[in-house]
Amino acid sequence: MLAKSFCVIINWSDHLSSSGLPLTIDLNVPLQTLEPKRLYRQIAEQLRALMEAGEFAIGQRLPAERDLAVQMGVSRPSVREALIALEVEGWVEVRSGSGVYVLKNTQPMADAKTAYDEWGPLELIMARGLIEGEAAAMAAQQASKEQIDRIADALAQMKFALKEDKDPLVGDELFHRAIAHACGNEVLADTVSRYWQARRSPLYLRLADYFERPTSWRAVMAEHSAVLNAIKNRKPNAAREAMQNHMTKALTRFSASWKLANPPAPGAVKVSVAPSKVSSKPTRRHHEKQTVKA
Numbered sequence: 001m002l003a004k005s006f007c008v009i010i011n012w013s014d015h016l017s018s019s020g021l022p023l024t025i026d027l028n029v030p031l032q033t034l035e036p037k038r039l040y041r042q043i044a045e046q047l048r049a050l051m052e053a054g055e056f057a058i059g060q061r062l063p064a065e066r067d068l069a070v071q072m073g074v075s076r077p078s079v080r081e082a083l084i085a086l087e088v089e090g091w092v093e094v095r096s097g098s099g100v101y102v103l104k105n106t107q108p109m110a111d112a113k114t115a116y117d118e119w120g121p122l123e124l125i126m127a128r129g130l131i132e133g134e135a136a137a138m139a140a141q142q143a144s145k146e147q148i149d150r151i152a153d154a155l156a157q158m159k160f161a162l163k164e165d166k167d168p169l170v171g172d173e174l175f176h177r178a179i180a181h182a183c184g185n186e187v188l189a190d191t192v193s194r195y196w197q198a199r200r201s202p203l204y205l206r207l208a209d210y211f212e213r214p215t216s217w218r219a220v221m222a223e224h225s226a227v228l229n230a231i232k233n234r235k236p237n238a239a240r241e242a243m244q245n246h247m248t249k250a251l252t253r254f255s256a257s258w259k260l261a262n263p264p265a266p267g268a269v270k271v272s273v274a275p276s277k278v279s280s281k282p283t284r285r286h287h288e289k290q291t292v293k294a
Helices: 039-052 065-072 076-089 121-142 145-163 169-182 186-199 202-211 214-232 236-254
Strands: 002-010 023-031 092-095 099-102
Touching: 039 065, 039 076, 065 076, 076 092, 076 121, 076 202, 121 169, 121 186, 121 202, 121 214, 121 236, 145 169, 145 214, 169 186, 169 214, 202 236, 214 236
Parallel strands: none
Antiparallel strands: 002 023, 092 099
């Protein structure tokens, strides 16, 4: 806590000097630098403090997300985002089919903190449903033939990647960006571009690692086909509804029970991630075990 000297100028009439000028008061007050904190960060910090205090012992399973949400007065999605942040930092481990367990974290706090300016993954999906739904509706009204072809090409690239047992994420991004550019509004296009920067954050990638698999990607491509068909047929309401439906189902997939999470890939090693770096843990995306119902 640093002491900061400064002057406060009182400008209201009751605090004028006899000369009629505002009073200047010298203050020497201890102040702390304040920073806005995202809700999932506040939740993560409270849980981390309890772990450090021994309230949650090493090896102990944390309460269910639903129970934590009720006790803390927050939403379940915010709790899930906090747990993923704690896992990225190395404080907890998600065990497929079981739950979230406390780990022994030997890193100093300064090294353990992840990039907390990141948007929460589930909040991001909700926002995308609103914004990209309108972008799809606008694209249905004014996209050129070349722009529609680019949307179709991106979907075809996703299908080819999945067939070749590769990650369809690149085609997924191209699909959404192509729609945003076809809507004719540069602000919306830039907004969707920013969403995709956040889509590649450590928190989002770690969460996706648990719930993306070939079956979920096939569902994504079917949802994309509905969006593309509505745009091709110049039906803005149908395009909006199809995109919003797609993002709602994505939210459902990423909010599924940990019992449905992908198991660790053979030889996977849990590692914590330095700020703004993605974990080097092998991907789980192609280890298909159970279908997450949308």
